[in-house]
Amino acid sequence: MKRCQACGYVIDGEAREIVPDSGSGARPTLYRHLKAEDCTAAKRERIATPSPLQRQLRRL
Ligand SMILES: [Zn+2]
Numbered sequence: 001m002k003r004c005q006a007c008g009y010v011i012d013g014e015a016r017e018i019v020p021d022s023g024s025g026a027r028p029t030l031y032r033h034l035k036a037e038d039c040t041a042a043k044r045e046r047i048a049t050p051s052p053l054q055r056q057l058r059r060l
Contacts, residue, residue, distance in 0.1 A: 002031040009042035 002011040011031055018030040033039045
């Protein structure tokens with residue numbers, strides 16, 4: 001699962017890979033949404049579709 005470094009949301013479609021320079025040691029490859037609009041869309045989608053846990057908490 002790829003998570004966007006900019007907005008912190010999961011990337012559904014294509015992700016932009018950010019490979020850290022090898023001189024700074026071994027680091028995991030980071031991912032970002034391709035466009036800023038994709039970050040906005042991911043946030044909006046998250047708000048529109050609450051997780052099962054959130055739904056459960058609301059019912060209590
Ligand atoms: Zn993003």
